[in-house]
Amino acid sequence: MVSDFLEGRNAREEEKVLPAAGSRVLEPRFNMNLSYGAILDEQGVQFVVFSRNAHEMRILLYENVQDSMPMEVIRLDRDLNRWGDVWCIYVPGLKEGTLYHFQADGPFSPHFGMRFNKNARLIDPFAKALSGEYLYAEDGMLVPPKCVVVDDFFDWKGDRHLRLPLPDSIIYEMHVRGFTQSPTSGCEYPGSYRGVIEKIPYLKSLGVTAVELMPVHEYLERDPAASGPNRRENYWGYDPVAFFAPHQGYAWDKTPGAQVREFKEMVLALHQAGIEVILDVVFNHTAEGNEHGPTLSFKGLENSVYYILEDDQRYYKNYSGCGNTVNGNHPIVRKMIFDCLRHWVHNYHVDGFRFDLASILSRDRRGNLVPNPPLVELIAEDPLIADTKIIAEAWDAAGAYQVGNFGCARWAEWNGRYRDDLRSFLKGDEGFAHAAAQRIAGSADLYNPIGRGSQASVNFITCHDGFTLYDLYSYNQKHNEANGWDGTDGTDDNRSWNCGAEGDTDDGEVLGLRRRLIKNACAVLLGSRGIPMFLAGDEFCNTQFGNNNPYCQDNEISWLDWGMLEKNREIFDFFRNMIAFRKKHPVIRRTTAPCSCGLPEISFHGEQPWDDDYGADSRVLGVMFAGKDESDRDDIVFLAINAFWEPMQMELPGLPESHHWVKTVDTGADDPSDCIRDAQSGAFKSENRIILSPRSVMLLVADAGLT
Numbered sequence: 001m002v003s004d005f006l007e008g009r010n011a012r013e014e015e016k017v018l019p020a021a022g023s024r025v026l027e028p029r030f031n032m033n034l035s036y037g038a039i040l041d042e043q044g045v046q047f048v049v050f051s052r053n054a055h056e057m058r059i060l061l062y063e064n065v066q067d068s069m070p071m072e073v074i075r076l077d078r079d080l081n082r083w084g085d086v087w088c089i090y091v092p093g094l095k096e097g098t099l100y101h102f103q104a105d106g107p108f109s110p111h112f113g114m115r116f117n118k119n120a121r122l123i124d125p126f127a128k129a130l131s132g133e134y135l136y137a138e139d140g141m142l143v144p145p146k147c148v149v150v151d152d153f154f155d156w157k158g159d160r161h162l163r164l165p166l167p168d169s170i171i172y173e174m175h176v177r178g179f180t181q182s183p184t185s186g187c188e189y190p191g192s193y194r195g196v197i198e199k200i201p202y203l204k205s206l207g208v209t210a211v212e213l214m215p216v217h218e219y220l221e222r223d224p225a226a227s228g229p230n231r232r233e234n235y236w237g238y239d240p241v242a243f244f245a246p247h248q249g250y251a252w253d254k255t256p257g258a259q260v261r262e263f264k265e266m267v268l269a270l271h272q273a274g275i276e277v278i279l280d281v282v283f284n285h286t287a288e289g290n291e292h293g294p295t296l297s298f299k300g301l302e303n304s305v306y307y308i309l310e311d312d313q314r315y316y317k318n319y320s321g322c323g324n325t326v327n328g329n330h331p332i333v334r335k336m337i338f339d340c341l342r343h344w345v346h347n348y349h350v351d352g353f354r355f356d357l358a359s360i361l362s363r364d365r366r367g368n369l370v371p372n373p374p375l376v377e378l379i380a381e382d383p384l385i386a387d388t389k390i391i392a393e394a395w396d397a398a399g400a401y402q403v404g405n406f407g408c409a410r411w412a413e414w415n416g417r418y419r420d421d422l423r424s425f426l427k428g429d430e431g432f433a434h435a436a437a438q439r440i441a442g443s444a445d446l447y448n449p450i451g452r453g454s455q456a457s458v459n460f461i462t463c464h465d466g467f468t469l470y471d472l473y474s475y476n477q478k479h480n481e482a483n484g485w486d487g488t489d490g491t492d493d494n495r496s497w498n499c500g501a502e503g504d505t506d507d508g509e510v511l512g513l514r515r516r517l518i519k520n521a522c523a524v525l526l527g528s529r530g531i532p533m534f535l536a537g538d539e540f541c542n543t544q545f546g547n548n549n550p551y552c553q554d555n556e557i558s559w560l561d562w563g564m565l566e567k568n569r570e571i572f573d574f575f576r577n578m579i580a581f582r583k584k585h586p587v588i589r590r591t592t593a594p595c596s597c598g599l600p601e602i603s604f605h606g607e608q609p610w611d612d613d614y615g616a617d618s619r620v621l622g623v624m625f626a627g628k629d630e631s632d633r634d635d636i637v638f639l640a641i642n643a644f645w646e647p648m649q650m651e652l653p654g655l656p657e658s659h660h661w662v663k664t665v666d667t668g669a670d671d672p673s674d675c676i677r678d679a680q681s682g683a684f685k686s687e688n689r690i691i692l693s694p695r696s697v698m699l700l701v702a703d704a705g706l707t
Contacts, residue, residue, distance in 0.1 A: 026074070026089055035339060036086075037126030037244070038100065038149045044092035045149050049102055049124065050332060051301045052085040053114055056105040059089065060121060065099065065132035065256055068143050073103075097256055099131065099146035100124070104301055113304030113313035115295065123147060123297040125306075125336060127218075128343075129245045131256035134224035142224065144241070144296050145248070148257045152347050154264045161351050161387045162276050164209055166412060166455040167590040169389070170526075170579055171278065171533035172208040173463055175236070175558065176216060176250045179536055182559040192252040193259070193266040200273045206539060206572075207579035210276040210389075212354055214464055216263070217279075218242035220287035220296075221249060232484065232552040236464065238356060239287040239322070241296055243340045246348075267349050276351035278389060279344060283337050284360040284396065289323035290316045305332050308367050317367045319360050321397030328361050334375050338382065345385045352389030354414070359392075359400035369400055380410035391458055404446030412531065415443055415457040422461055423472070423495035425621075426520055428643045428695070433614040433621050437604045440623045440639065442529030454590040457530035461521050462538055466548050469538035472496045473517045474503055479546030482553060490549030503546055515541075516695060519574050519667040519675065520641070523697040526578040527588060527639045529602070529625070536560060539575035541568040577676040581665065581699070585625075587635040592627030595634040597656050597702075599626035609653040619643040620692070624653060634659070636702035642668075642692035652688045652700070659702045661688065668693025 039046045047059055056078070060070035074091060076082070081089045102124055106116035119141055123130065127147035135143040180187040180195030187195045196211075203211065215237030222233055237247065251259035267277050286306075288299050291314055298306035308317040308325045316324040327333050344350045355361065362373040379390060394406035394413045406413050418439040425432035438445050439459070447456035462469045467478075476498045480490045499513045518541065525532045536542075537560045544550050550558045565572060586592055591601060604612035605622035614621070621641045629635040638661070642648045652661050665676050692698060 026091060035126065036336075037124055037128065038098070038147065040094075040096060040149055040151055044090060045094040045098060046088065046090045047100070047102075047124075048086060048088045049126075049301065050086055051104050051106070052305065053302065054087070054104040054106040054116065056118070057081070057087040058103040058105075059091070060101040060103055061094075062099040062101075062146055065146060066135070068135045068137040070101070094149060096149055096151040098149040099256065100149070101144070101147060102301070110291065110314040111312070113309050115299050115303045117295050117300055120295045120300045122295070122300045123242055125242070125244075125297055125301065126339075127242045127245050128152070129257045129260050130218045130242055130248055142294065145218075146256070147242075150257050150260050152260075154261065156264075156268060156349065159268050159271050159349055161345075161349060162271055162274065163387050164276055164351075166389055166531060168583075169210050169276070169531050170208045170582070171210045171212050171458070171531060172203065172206070172536055173212045173214070173280075173460075173533055174536035175214045175464065176247075177554070178235075178559045180560075181554075182556065182561055184562040185560070186562065189252045191250070193246075193250050193262040194252045196266050197269045200269055200275070203270075203275055204273050206576055207583070208275065210278050210351065211270065212278040212280060212533065214280050215240065215282055215356075216247050216250065217281065218245040218247050219282075224294075233554045234552065235554040235558055236551040238282050238551070240282045240285075241287045243281075243283070243336070244343050264348060271349065276389075277349075278352040278354055278391070279350050280354045280356060281341075281344075282356045283328060283340075284326055284357040285320035285322040285324050286326065290318065293323055302332075305330055308363070308365065319363060319367060319396045319398040319400070320357055325360060325363070325367065327365055328375050329364050329370075329373055334378065337375060338378055341379065341382070342384055345388055350388070352391065354391040354393065356393055357396040358394055358406065359396040359402050361392075362400070362402065362406070363396075376407045376411070380408050404443070409452055409456075412456050412458050413447075414463075414533075415439070415446070415459055415530065417446065418443065418457065418459045418528075418530070419461055419463075420493075420495060422521070422524060425619075426517065426524065426641075426643055427473075427495065427497045428619055428645065429495075430617045430619075433618040436641075437612070437614075437621055437623060440524065440528045440621075441602045441604070449591075454529055455531065458533055459525060459528050459530040460533040461525055462535045463533070464535060466491065467494055467496055467546075468535060468542055468544050469518055469521060470514070470541040470543045471546055471548070472521075473499055473514045474501075474543070475546040476502060477546070478548040479503070480549055482547065482557060483549060483551075490547075494548060513695070515568075515571065516667050518571060520695065520697045522571075522575055522578050523665055523667060523699060524639070524641065526582045527637070527697075527699055529588060529590075532582070534575075537564075540565040540572045574675055578665070581676065585635055585637050585701070586629055587625040587627040588637055592629070592635065593632070595626045595628060595636060597626065597634060597636070597659065599624070599636065599653075601625070601627060603653070605650075605653060607648065607650050609651055620648050620650060622650060622652075634702060634704065638698075638700040638702075640690065640692060640698040640700070642694065642696050645694050647694055648692045650690050650692055652690060654688065655702050658704050660704075661700045662703045663690070663698060663700050665699035666693075666696065668696030668698075 057076040059074040061072040063071045101121040105118035107114045128150035129148040130145040177191040181191035219237045246263040319325045394402040421435040425436035
């Protein structure tokens with residue numbers, strides 16, 4: 001069976017004869033305005049698929065999800081059912097829920113990039129839902145999940161995109177299953193779209209404005225040909241097989257196609273709570289892998305169109321690190337991606353996208369990086385997705401690193417430089433004060449404020465890829481033994497510090513220091529210009545036990561432990577209050593009208609005010625934001641950081657006589673309840689000189705109401 005799963009062998013076998021029960025003569029019918037895939041109307045279904053070099057095309061219809069053999073095979077007539085390179089047939093009488101595959105016959109000529117296998121069951125590239133597991137038929141052929149004919153109707157109850165300004169966003173990155181899968185979640189529908197709905201009151205209380213969902217389009221959960229130690233779960237979902245279909249594994253209702261309804265119900269519920277939905281999309285590779293991988297869909301329809309191939313077209317360019325690279329700037333593939341984005345925006349009401357390894361979208365059909373790549377420009381300029389947020393992970397696995405220069409003003413970017421520079425500075429490394437100041441101020445050295453404004457930099461210290469925030473200050477090295485790669489997987493560039501004990505400890509001093517550093521990271525992230533994003537569970541010290549690459553861990557390593565919420569309520573409250581603080585001060589988030597004091601919009605300070613000439617060993621930094629709030633009052637915020645292990649004194653910039661500095665955040669406070677206070681309460685009136693506790697952060701505001 002394993003050999004049948006690999007391409008090459010069964011491609012040259014004689015055709016397996018499939019049953020053709022209930023054969024019928026179908027009239028040719030083709031509506032040029034219809035898209036690809038299975039289009040349902042009141043009388044039946046029209047199937048449309050692209051294949052330039054196929055000699056024959058068949059549709060396999062199934063009665064049940066668990067069936068390995070079709071109940072009917074419909075053969076398309078090359079003369080009647082082909083229009084150019086598009087195969088099309090209308091089948092009356094089919095309804096919502098119909099299960100199907102495509103099957104294409106054509107040349108098996110790897111040297112010319114063609115890998116047709118007339119026996120392979122193929123997933124429709126435009127399938128709107130999949131159902132079932134990977135099976136093996138009686139003839140030994142792999143049977144992938146069936147495609148499902150879907151009715152797109154849904155009562156949205158007047159829902160529209162929330163259109164929240166990107167600079168005002170606070171993004172919460174989560175994995176749909178891992179968010180509620182643990183029994184500690186207390187959810188009735190754990191690990192599902194419905195489970196996310198159950199946790200909406202929690203998300204609202206935290207104050208986040210958007211959830212960024214790790215991949216939810218249909219993906220290969222596990223290699224059906226692998227066994228033993230090589231059989232690893234694909235927990236994260238970065239192995240797509242159907243870009244238009246929400247993942248069936250996250251649906252509670254296992255009826256074919258039910259995931260479509262449940263996903264829409266989740267989006268609607270989040271919107272009703274004022275929370276946007278951003279999808280992490282993977283248009284850089286597929287689960288079909290390289291020349292040794294399975295034929296599931298694209299390979300069996302038009303391999304050389306969908307993938308970037310080497311000069312010897314037997315082999316695949318691998319800019320993704322996953323075996324193949326999607327040929328995103330081929331016109332056919334470009335249109336597929338374009339249609340897919342519109343599909344998620346208009347059929348599912350999603351509010352934006354984060355593009356995994358987006359630099360691959362900047363590569364031409366031979367893999368070269370090009371200026372103004374057509375697909376990147378097309379996404380930015382499409383008027384029908386103009387309301388959405390588009391965020392690039394501006395690098396790929398082949399060395400392209402475009403942080404600071406990806407796309408145009410519509411594109412925001414995951415700022416990997418922010419993560420690296422702030423991790424190093426906050427743990428006390430020398431030589432990072434200047435870089436940290438730039439990152440906190442919005443990374444104008446990377447993103448020209450004139451062209452990119454204050455919405456280009458998505459700031460993060462943690463994400464799914466790497467340590468959690470708790471682990472960042474609990475481990476000096478990664479601990480990925482459970483992944484089965486002898487510790488060779490996952491980055492070694494963690495810029496972490498265990499605070500004196502590796503991993504779990506009952507040392508009160510170590511635990512106290514970890515809590516302080518977590519608060520420091522939170523305060524700086526939410527006190528920085530740019531769009532903050534943090535990983536689900538960081539707000540209550542969730543741990544992955546030192547695993548910085550748990551892509552294959554569908555278990556307690558990756559699932560959120562909600563028992564930590566009560567244990568670390570102090571950290572949750574700090575996150576919640578810092579989010580509220582950020583929302584209260586627009587000057588942190590964007591350029592505003594100048595303040596009446598005449599202070600510059602952003603200024604940098606050392607131990608002395610206005611001294612931005614830090615030495616290489618400086619670990620003290622002040623960043624001041626000044627402008628107006630929505631009520632036209634002065635909004636002045638000073639962020640002070642001491643990354644040194646001893647107390648440091650800092651003199652604050654002078655203010656007009658009517659203003660006073662008021663300390664509102666102090667992670668070095670002895671009493672955790674004193675970490676954040678309301679400036680309007682008059683608490684912590686400050687002189688112009690402060691003492692920063694070792695490894696601590698302060699936030700001060702200029703108040704005109706105190707005397």
